[in-house]
Amino acid sequence: DTGVSQNPRHKITKRGQNVTFRCDPISEHNRLYWYRQTLGQGPEFLTYFQNEAQLEKSRLLSDRFSAERPKGSFSTLEIQRTEQGDSAMYLCASSLRRVGINEKLFFGSGTQLSVL
Amino acid sequence: QKEVEQNSGPLSVPEGAIASLNCTYSDRVSQSFFWYRQYSGKSPELIMSIYSNGDKEDGRFTAQLNKASQYVSLLIRDSQPSDSATYLCAVKDAGNNRKLIWGLGTSLAVNP
Numbered sequence: 324d325t326g327v328s329q330n331p332r333h334k335i336t337k338r339g340q341n342v343t344f345r346c347d348p349i350s351e352h353n354r355l356y357w358y359r360q361t362l363g364q365g366p367e368f369l370t371y372f373q374n375e376a377q378l379e380k381s382r383l384l385s386d387r388f389s390a391e392r393p394k395g396s397f398s399t400l401e402i403q404r405t406e407q408g409d410s411a412m413y414l415c416a417s418s419l420r421r422v423g424i425n426e427k428l429f430f431g432s433g434t435q436l437s438v439l
Numbered sequence: 440q441k442e443v444e445q446n447s448g449p450l451s452v453p454e455g456a457i458a459s460l461n462c463t464y465s466d467r468v469s470q471s472f473f474w475y476r477q478y479s480g481k482s483p484e485l486i487m488s489i490y491s492n493g494d495k496e497d498g499r500f501t502a503q504l505n506k507a508s509q510y511v512s513l514l515i516r517d518s519q520p521s522d523s524a525t526y527l528c529a530v531k532d533a534g535n536n537r538k539l540i541w542g543l544g545t546s547l548a549v550n551p
Contacts, residue, residue: 354537363543363544365443365541366539371537378537379537425488426536427488429485431482432481432482
């Protein structure tokens with residue numbers, strides 16, 4: 324168990340470019356979450372997967388954001404036509420959801436995105 | 440609107456003292472509560488979870504839950520400078536068990 328892994332750690336891009344982030348969850352975890360966090364704020368929910376199914380997406384998320392989790396393993400988050408307001412820390416978290424087990428979220432180290 | 444509130448701080452305590460962090464929540468049917476520690480520029484790290492009224496201890500950390508008063512607190516005994524961080528309170532949304540409602544965090548500074 325190596326924890327939740329995210330790549331890259333930092334991404335600097337120009338406005339209008341597309342970026343893609345990757346998350347590898349803890350291997351036995353069936354739920355995977357993407358959050359976004361800016362300075363002085365708590366994490367903001369973006370989207371969530373149970374295995375390979377994307378079951379919920381924040382209404383705050385524009386059409387420029389898309390996420391996938393093929394085969395229920397790693398996940399990618401893509402932002403198209405980036406804007407300066409997209410600059411934030413993008414956090415991935417995973418958890419094990421089973422009957423009788425209290426779910427706990429474990430976060431990766433995050434990807435810090437800067438849009439110039 | 441379901442809310443979780445924390446005093447933003449900074450809370451400053453001397454090394455070796457007890458640090459007390461508080462969190463209140465609005466949804467009285469909430470059942471699951473979490474404390475995360477976040478160092479500057481890093482991701483949140485789960486340090487305590489609590490589900491029942493009363494105290495739960497883990498090393499130097501004690502989480503206290505009072506559902507009637509809708510508050511959850513975190514006590515850190517024998518505070519160390521390495522405990523200096525932002526502490527985030529999160530409450531599972533009782534109406535949607537996939538969602539956590541987050542506070543804005545309390546900044547703690549432990550002075551040597």
